[in-house]
Amino acid sequence: MRITRLAATLGALTMALAVAACGGDDEGTGSGSGASGIEGKASSGKLVIGVKADQPGLGLQTGSTYAGFDIEIGKIIAKGLGVPESGIEWKTTVSSNREPYIQQGQVDVVVATYTINDERKKVVNFAGPYYKAGQDLLVPTASTITGPEALAGRRVCSVSGSTPAKRIQTDYKDAKLQQFDSYSKCVTALAGGQVDAVTTDDIILAGYAAQDQYAGKFKVVGKPFSEEPYGIGLKKDDTAGCNKINDILKAAATDGSYKKAWDDTLGKSGTAAPELDTAALSNCS
DSSP, rough: HHHHHHHHHHHHHHHHHHHHHHHHHHTSSSSSSOOOHHHHHHTTTTTTEEEEETTTTHHHHHHHEEEEEEHHHHHHHHHTTTTOOOGGEEEEEOOOGGGHHHHHOOOOOOEEEEEOHHHHTTEEEEEEEEEEEOEEEEEETTTTOSSSGTTOOEEEEEEOOHHHHHHOOOOOOOTTTEESHHHHHHHHHHTSSSOOOEEEEEEHHHHHHHHHGGGEEEEEEEOOOOEEEEEEEEEEHHHHHHHHHHHHHHHHHHHHHHHHHHHHTGGGGTTTOOOOOGGGGOOOO
């Protein structure tokens, strides 16, 4: 009798474990669809997208509204993943917290003038690039600074943790680097004469120079000294999600949505939309 009861108990326990194991396949997907990573999160109809909040034409926050080219790229990605605009939560990121935000799950994806480089690829995955910029200098209109070779002894401002700041530290060591947590603070310092130049990607600098309050005060030197491929960051192990985003970018290049994103934002400066080079999209790790 005891053997029979023991067998029955073990049988019930085995069945319960089997049921639990079957149910475990859906953990973390948000809908039981079997998908994981960003595709699984998107299946809930919601996404948290990390963006910049202080870059005119790219990612600028006014009140609770975000606008710019990166914002439009984020909307294209969300739509391709089946998430409506109403399901997007925009979360402000700065250069130094993009990797931690992705790793900690505070954001699902980052679209924030995020340069793809080998160091970052060690900890996050990148789809893209969706745009290629170049590091340049923003200076007062009357400045005699003609390029990075003229920075010795000059006060140059950039953002902590950014690729441009690191390049100044390694390649132009005679410059006096001032670092803040946002480019808007650097531009304010330039306007007040506390620094001699601001350095970051040319398209970001052009956006600042075009703002009404700075009209005629600044100029972009126009001598890029790097190539900055902007990527879309997501969790390191989400290869499927990375490939999916690349597919969405390929579609955007052919259906007109990429061009429209540019024309509605940075295109207002009179700069024609670039061609999205789909052949250069990254091999997701």
